[in-house]
Amino acid sequence: MPQARPLPGYLAQRYHGWRATSYAENRTWHRRLAEEGQRPRAMVVACCDSRVNVISVFSAEEGELFIHRNIANVVPPYAPDGDHHGTSAAVEYAVKHLKVAHILVMGHSQCGGIRGCHDMCAGKAPDLEEKTSFIGRWMDILRPSYERQSGIEDEAERLRAMEKDGLLVSLENLMSFPFVRAAVEAEDLTLHAIWNDLGEGTLEYYDQHTDRFVLV
Template sequence: MKHARPLPNYLVQRYHGWKATSFAENKSWYRRLASEGQHPRAMIISCCDSRVHVTSIFGADQGEFFIHRNIANLVPPYEPDGQKHGTSATIEYAVAALKVAHIIVIGHSSCGGVRGFYDMTTGAAPELTEDTSFIGRWMDTLKPGYDRVKDSCSGDDCVAALERQAVMVSLDNLMTFPFVKEAVDDEVLTLHGLWHDIGEGALLCYDPESGDFQPV
């Protein structure tokens, strides 16, 4: 593997700092995690945006969350077509193997993936319409949400609405997975939709009764 290079020095230094402090102070806990395996209570599906740090938001410890991150925190519909589906595989493992009690989808403000989708639909990002665009084809998942809001918003307001729609589309698509639906129907799994304002630190939760996101 000729293309791989040593880790940047700043990361090496941070690792050694962690090993000498946090790890050293909690060595027995890490060894317990290693020997007993993981038993997370919840799966988190979040955007891979570097500004969204769900373990910090919830003050989570190692082993508490099973986390999957992708562009715009999207869940595609159930498609058992023999192709490679990273998000779907992660959901299957969380529900079927780890038996998580909660799946939490969390969207966020200023989402670049959602902005890209909006630009694609308005003609401002023609490169995303190409079949060769992984981002464009992935963001096609958001089309049902766009159809729900496109006639009632425009510009930045539409992008903000689509950030919430990304969460709602994902919740809808989760229920197309037979093993998810069965677990929800059996009341051993609950689904939750959140939206996080990065700049304000706010956290909103989707309320099915009002059909809107409300502060937690």
């Protein structure tokens, strides 16, 4: 394929550095993972944002977390219509095959996807309203969050509220998957909504008893 080029130089240098240090020091563990397969205890649905580093936040090692990333860390509703559903396929694999005990939907501050959803719903981003916009059609999933938070006058507060409320939309959508609901009701699986403040480095989780996000 003529469009494929060699790995960028700076990434190649970082790879060689990793293989000479971290990999070399943990060679046995890496080979064990390769031979025995993965047994992650948790799945994390996180944002594509390059500032979100799930591995660092949880000090995770290889094989510990099954991570799926997409724009604005969204889980769509259950819709087995034959179309391509990368996120739904990842959820199915995590629950039915890996038997994870936890699914964490992890949002963050200053999320560009949430900003895009907000602006589109507010009529400020006509390009996202086009049927050909993949981002816009993906952000349609979070329209309920915009509607629920539209009464907040301050835009910054409204966006932050949407970042958190969008996590609850995804949890609601997760429960629409029959195999997820069955695992939750059997107490084999727990669902979690967590929000990361990028600047402060804090984590908050949704407490269903108080109906608010609280610090971890």
